Amino acid sequence: MSRPVLAVPPWLAHALRAQRGPVPWNAVVRGALAGGPLLLGAVLTGRTSVGVVAALGAMFAGINDRPGSRRASVKRIGVPALAGAGGLLVGTYAGEHAHAVVLTLVLTLLGLLAGSVSAIGPVASGAGTQLLVAAAIGAGMPLPESGWERALAFAAGAGWLLTLRLVLPTPGAVAGDARLEFWLDFRFDGERDAVAKVYDAIAELLVATGTPEATGRRAALTAALDHAQDALAGPRLRRYASSATERRLHAQYAAALPLAEAATALAWAGDTVPGRATEGPRRLAAAVRANAHTGPLPAPARSAPALRALDDALLQAAEAFDREGDTQENGRLHRRRRNATSLVHFALGSGGREYGMRVALSFGASAAVAQALHHVHWYWLPATAVFLVKPDLGPLASRVLNRAAGTVLGAVVFAGFAAVLPRPEGLIALVAVSGALIPVATRHFAAQTAVVTVLVLALVMVGGEPQASWSRIGETLLACAIVLIVGHLPMPGQRGGGVRARLAKAGDAAYAYLAHVLSESDDRARRWTLRREAYRTLAEAHAAIDLAAAELPALARHTQGTGEVAATLERIVDTTTAYAVHLDDTGHLTPQHTKRLTELLDELTERGKRAGLGRLLPAAEQDTLPGLRAAG
Numbered sequence: 001m002s003r004p005v006l007a008v009p010p011w012l013a014h015a016l017r018a019q020r021g022p023v024p025w026n027a028v029v030r031g032a033l034a035g036g037p038l039l040l041g042a043v044l045t046g047r048t049s050v051g052v053v054a055a056l057g058a059m060f061a062g063i064n065d066r067p068g069s070r071r072a073s074v075k076r077i078g079v080p081a082l083a084g085a086g087g088l089l090v091g092t093y094a095g096e097h098a099h100a101v102v103l104t105l106v107l108t109l110l111g112l113l114a115g116s117v118s119a120i121g122p123v124a125s126g127a128g129t130q131l132l133v134a135a136a137i138g139a140g141m142p143l144p145e146s147g148w149e150r151a152l153a154f155a156a157g158a159g160w161l162l163t164l165r166l167v168l169p170t171p172g173a174v175a176g177d178a179r180l181e182f183w184l185d186f187r188f189d190g191e192r193d194a195v196a197k198v199y200d201a202i203a204e205l206l207v208a209t210g211t212p213e214a215t216g217r218r219a220a221l222t223a224a225l226d227h228a229q230d231a232l233a234g235p236r237l238r239r240y241a242s243s244a245t246e247r248r249l250h251a252q253y254a255a256a257l258p259l260a261e262a263a264t265a266l267a268w269a270g271d272t273v274p275g276r277a278t279e280g281p282r283r284l285a286a287a288v289r290a291n292a293h294t295g296p297l298p299a300p301a302r303s304a305p306a307l308r309a310l311d312d313a314l315l316q317a318a319e320a321f322d323r324e325g326d327t328q329e330n331g332r333l334h335r336r337r338r339n340a341t342s343l344v345h346f347a348l349g350s351g352g353r354e355y356g357m358r359v360a361l362s363f364g365a366s367a368a369v370a371q372a373l374h375h376v377h378w379y380w381l382p383a384t385a386v387f388l389v390k391p392d393l394g395p396l397a398s399r400v401l402n403r404a405a406g407t408v409l410g411a412v413v414f415a416g417f418a419a420v421l422p423r424p425e426g427l428i429a430l431v432a433v434s435g436a437l438i439p440v441a442t443r444h445f446a447a448q449t450a451v452v453t454v455l456v457l458a459l460v461m462v463g464g465e466p467q468a469s470w471s472r473i474g475e476t477l478l479a480c481a482i483v484l485i486v487g488h489l490p491m492p493g494q495r496g497g498g499v500r501a502r503l504a505k506a507g508d509a510a511y512a513y514l515a516h517v518l519s520e521s522d523d524r525a526r527r528w529t530l531r532r533e534a535y536r537t538l539a540e541a542h543a544a545i546d547l548a549a550a551e552l553p554a555l556a557r558h559t560q561g562t563g564e565v566a567a568t569l570e571r572i573v574d575t576t577t578a579y580a581v582h583l584d585d586t587g588h589l590t591p592q593h594t595k596r597l598t599e600l601l602d603e604l605t606e607r608g609k610r611a612g613l614g615r616l617l618p619a620a621e622q623d624t625l626p627g628l629r630a631a632g
Contacts, residue, residue, distance in 0.1 A: 010395075010549060010550040010551075010556070011395050011396075011397040011398055011550055011551060011552050012397075012398075012401075013550070014394055014395055014398040014550040015394070015397070015398040015401045015402055015446075017444075018443050018444040018447075019443035019444070020443070021443075023440060024067060024439045024440070026168065027062075027065050027067075027439035028436045028437075028439055028440065029168070029436070030062070030065060030161060030164045030165060030168065030439075031062045031065070031161075031435035031436040031437070031438050031439055032432050032433070032435055032436035033164055034055075034058035034059075034061070034062060034157070034160060034161040034164065034435050035054075035055035035056075035058040035059055035062070035157070035431050035432065035434075035435045035455070035459075036055075036428055036429065036431045036432025036433075036435055037432070038051055038054045038055050038058060038157055038160060039051040039052065039054070039055045039428050039431055039459070039462065040428050042054065043424055043428065043462070048424075048462060048463060048464075049143045049144055049145060049463055049464075050145060050149070050153045051153075051462075052143075052459050052460070052462060052463040053088070053143065053145070053150050053153040053154050053157070054153045054154065054156055054157030054160070055157055055431060055459055056137070056154060056157065056456075056459065057081060057084065057085075057153065057154035057155060057156065057157030057158040057159075058157040058158060058160060058161045058435065059157075059435065059438070059452065059455055059456075060080065060081070060084055060130050060133075060158065061077045061080075061081055061157070061158035061161040061162060062161055062435055062438045062439065063438060063442060063448070063452075064076050064077045064080055064126055065077060065161065065165060065438075065439060066442075067190070068190050068194070068227070068230065068231055069188070069190030069191045069194065069230075069231035069232070069234060070165060070166050070187055070188075070190055070234075071190075071191070071231070071232075071233075071234025072190070072230050072231050072233070072234040073162065073165050073166070073190075073234075074162065074166075074234055075123055075234055076122075076123055076126070077158060077161070077162045077165065078158070078159075078162060079123050079124075079126070079127050080123070080126035080127045080129070080130040080158075081130065081154070081155055081158030081159070081162070082127075082155065083127035083128070083130050083131040083134075084127075084130030084131060084133070084134040084154055084155075084158070085134070085151040085152070085154045085155040085158075086131060086134075086151070087110075087130065087131035087132060087133070087134035087135035087138065088134040088135065088137060088138040088147070088150050088151045088154050089138070089147045089148060089150070089151040090106075090110065090135055090138070090147075091107075091134060091135030091136060091137065091138025091139040091140075092138035092139065092146070092147035092150055092151075093138075093147045094106050094107070094135075094138075094139055095138060095139030095140065096147075100368075100371045103139060103367070103371070104364055104367050104368045104371065105364075107132075107135060107136070107139070107363055107364055107367045107382065108360050108361075108363065108364030108367075109360070110131070110132060110135055110363070111132055111356075111359045111360035111361075111362070111363035111364060111386075112356045112357065112359065112360035113356070114127075114128035114129075114131045114132050114356075114359060115128060115352075115355045115356035115357070115358065115359025115360060115389075116347045116348065116352040116353065116355065116356035117347050117352075118352075118355060118356075118359070118390075119346060119347055119349070119351045119352035119355050119356075119498065119501070120343055120346055120347055120352075122392065125390065125392050128359075129386055129387070129390060132359070132363055132382075132383075132386045133383045133386050133387075134154065136363075136367065136379045136382040136383045136386070137379045137383065138150060139367075139379070140370065140371075140374075140376075140377065140378040140379030140380075140382070141377065141379050141460075142376050142377070143463075169189075187245075188245055188246060188249060190231055191228075191231045191232055191246075191249050192249060192288060192289065192291070193289070194224075194227050194228040194230075194231035194232070195228050195231075195232075195249055195252050195253050195256070195288050196285045196286075196288040196289045197224045197227070197228070197285075198221070198224045198225055198228050198253065198256045198260070198285075199256060199259075199281045199282070199284045199285035199288065200224070200281070200282070200285045201217070201220050201221040201223075201224040201225075202221060202256065202259050202260055202263050202281040203278045203281040203282045203285070204217050204220065204221075205217040205218055205220075205221050205263045205264070205267055206263050206266065206273045206277055206278045206281065206310075207273075207278050208267070209263075209266050209267045209269075209270070209271065209272060209273045210270050210271055210272040210273070214267045214270070215267075217267070218264060218267055218574070219539070219542075221260055221263070221264070222535040222536070222538075222539050223539065225256070225257075225260060225532065225535070225536075226535075226536050226539060228253055228256075229253075229333055229334075229335055229532065229536075232249065232250060232253060232333055233333050233335060245291075248291075248321075249288075250333070251320045251321075252284075252288055252317075252320060252321060253333065254320070254333075254334070255284075255313075255316060255317035255320040255321070256284075256317070257334060257528045257531075257532075258309070258312075258313035258316065258317075258524075258528075259281060259310065259313040259314065259317060261309070261313070261528070261531065261577055261580065261581060262306050262307075262309040262310035262313050262581055263281075263310065264574060264577045264578070265305075265306040265309065265577055265578040265580075265581040265582070266304075266306045266307070266310065267574070268574045268575060268577065268578040269304070269306060269578065271304070273307070274307075276298040277298070277307070277310060279297075279298040280297050280298055280310075280314040280317075281314075283295060283297060284314075284317055284318075284321065287321055293321060293322060294317075294318050294321050294322075297314060297315075297318055305581055305582045305584075305585035305586060306578070306581050306582075308585055309581045309584060309585065334525065334528045334529040334532050335529065335532060335533075346501070346505075349497075349501045350497035350498075350500055350501050351497045351498035351499075351500070351501035351502070352497075352501075353497065354491055354495075354497035354498065355391070355497075355498060357491055358389055358486055358487065358489075358491070359386070359389050361486045361489070362385045362386075362388070362389045362482055362483050362486045363382055363385055363386060363389075365385075365482050365486065366381045366382040366384070366385035366478075366479055366482050367381070367382040369381060369478065369482070370382055370475070373475075377460075377465055380472055380475045380476075381475045381478060381479050382479075384403065384407075384475065384476050384479035385479045385482055385483055387399075387403065387449075388400060388403055388479055388480060388483040389483050389486070389487070391498065391547060393445050394445060394547070394550070395547060395548075395550040395551040395552075395555075396483070396484065396487045396551055396552065396555065397551065397552050398445070398550065399445060399483075400480045400483065400484055401446075402444070402445040402446035402449060403445065403446070403449050403476060403479075403480060404476060404477060404480055405446045405449075406445065406446040406447065406448065406449025406450040406453065407449055407450070407453050407472060407473055407476040408473055408476075409446070409450040409453075410449060410450035410451065410452070410453025410454045410457070411453060411457070411469035411470065411472055411473050412469070413450065413454055414430075414453065414454045414457045414458065414469055415469045415470075417430055417454070417458075418457075418458075418461065418469075423461070423462075424462045427458045427461055427462050428458075428462065430454065430455075430458045431455055431458050431459060431462075434451050434452075434454050434455035434458065435455065437451045438451055438452070438455075453472070457469060457472065487555070488554060488555070495555070495558035495559075496548060496558040496559040496562070498544055498548075499541070499544045499545055499548050499559045499562050500562075500613060502537070502540050502541040502544045502545075503541050503545075503562060503565060503566060503569075503613060504613075505537050505540075505541070506534070506537040506538045506540070506541040506566065506569055507569060508537075509530070509533045509534040509536075509537040509538075510534045510537075510538070510569050510572055510573050510576075512530050512533070512534070513527075513530040513531055513533070513534040513573060513576055514572065514573075514576045514597075516530050517576050517579060517580045517583070520583060527580060531573070531576075531577060531580075534573045534576075535573060538566065538569060538570050538573065541566050541569075542563075542566055542570075545559060545562050545563050545566055546563075548562070549563065559611075560611070561607065561610050561611030561612075562611050562613070564607050564611070565604065565607045565608055565611050565613060568600060568603050568604045568607055569604065571600055572597070572600045572601065572604065575593065575596050575597055575600060576597070578593065579593045579597070
């Protein structure tokens with residue numbers, strides 16, 4: 001008789017889960033060259049406190065130094081760094097001139113602003129986090145420099161790591177005959193890898209067509225396209241791609257969109273795809289990595305509309321690979337631009353309001369308690385609360401467990417090193433080693449917390465603060481308690497605002513795509529833009545739902561049923577894609593597509609009501625659904 005297997009609760013399973021992958025050696029080298037050398041230079045020149053602040057800026061930049069293109073890293077590292085410098089400036093002057101009560105009120109309002117803005121996206125979330133942590137450091141860490149000097153030092157530290165990210169090449173990114181050309185123009189290694197992975201994902205989806213793995217492979221294709229879009233869409237001085245290499249990469253990305261559309265239509269149909277159909281995308285992926293021509297492509301298989309679309313897209317891609325393409329056309333990444341009004345609307349929506357209030361309460365309460373416990377050096381408690389309240393780092397219970405465990409481990413490790421290392425040279429070396437470990441430690445929140453704890457404790461000891469490992473453990477546990485209490489407090493409005501906001505955004509994008517396809521417009525560029533937006537917003541909604549489902553039961557129950565709603569929306573977008581490909585081939589709507597769309601729209605309405613979401617696609621019920629039924 002087999003023993004029953006105990007199921008691990010989702011919140012605990014998430015706390016034990018870690019990301020996997022190869023060691024990012026380039027990021028490790030950048031981390032080693034960032035904070036440690038900056039601190040060493042400051043100590044040698046007698047400006048130790050400036051070096052401490054600069055090393056803190058480099059540390060936060062290292063946390064945001066994720067895989068991707070150089071251009072994308074400018075925004076991913078630079079925007080949060082500027083926000084951190086601003087937070088340090090505000091916190092320093094507020095700490096110098098405001099009474100404790102007024103200071104707490106200022107920090108609470110700052111938390112409300114930063115929390116609301118963080119709901120916009122990952123970069124905004126990173127900016128909000130650095131703004132608040134730096135404000136707490138500026139107000140609670142006594143340093144001889146003025147506010148503007150601290151802000152400049154913080155920005156310089158982050159700028160140093162960003163410079164390393166932009167200047168240092170990536171060894172081994174390209175092999176073979178293209179190696180010399182790569183070394184002459186290594187700036188686009190991240191973009192090249194991202195575009196190649198799109199073609200790899202298309203091939204994997206074609207292999208999985210007709211199997212249960214197709215859904216997961218289609219989601220992987222969406223992730224690859226999102227990553228390639230982000231890699232190519234970073235800030236630029238000119239409106240369009242200016243170099244031949246960049247124009248070529250833009251053309252290769254654009255050529256993948258019709259291939260992805262056809263592959264999605266084949267996966268929707270569920271029929272097995274001939275093996276040779278997967279060879280084309282794989283050869284295109286190899287051509288992107290080698291920056292070479294495609295060579296001969298496999299013979300076509302044109303027995304179905306989606307297969308014909310796949311072959312046509314493959315031929316068009318081969319032509320695009322053989323020419324640089326038009327500059328203006330290649331500057332388009334088929335990505336809908338969000339203006340300031342839409343960003344403000346999202347920040348002030350249900351998700352932004354709910355998160356902003358929780359950040360404000362956690363940050364303000366922890367700042368008040370910290371000031372009551374300490375007259376100086378009280379920054380640790382509110383800074384810890386900022387990280388704990390961030391949903392980007394996992395469910396609430398998972399964050400609390402990992403933060404507590406990581407802080408204890410980091411404090412114990414640092415206490416051991418501090419007892420034997422010479423000062424300050426030993427501590428400076430410890431800062432450099434910790435900086436090198438951050439890119440690896442970001443795979444798990446507890447590991448990241450442990451490494452950051454060691455680094456920060458080493459920095460503040462070099463700056464003159466006494467050994468405080470054990471008090472940091474107590475303050476961390478106190479911050480955990482504050483955030484746990486605030487996380488379970490009832491708030492105005494409906495719980496699960498972040499999930500509901502993401503689902504509403506995904507519903508709007510799905511209907512815009514559906515309406516465009518049903519209009520039988522010939523504007524394929526707009527169709528691809530709308531399809532990309534629909535799949536991207538669905539991926540964001542799925543991520544928010546998975547995160548909410550791993551919360552403690554008291555919180556997870558508020559978003560029950562939203563996963564089924566997102567799955568139905570995804571099937572609507574898949575069916576719309578299949579219909580678009582079929583419409584290109586035959587010019588008319590089939591009963592199969594009509595029936596499937598009407599069933600899915602009815603199902604979406606029903607599931608939305610059960611989940612307490614109301615009508616996600618009201619226009620679809622009023623206009624599209626009757627038209628589909630009449631066509632059927």
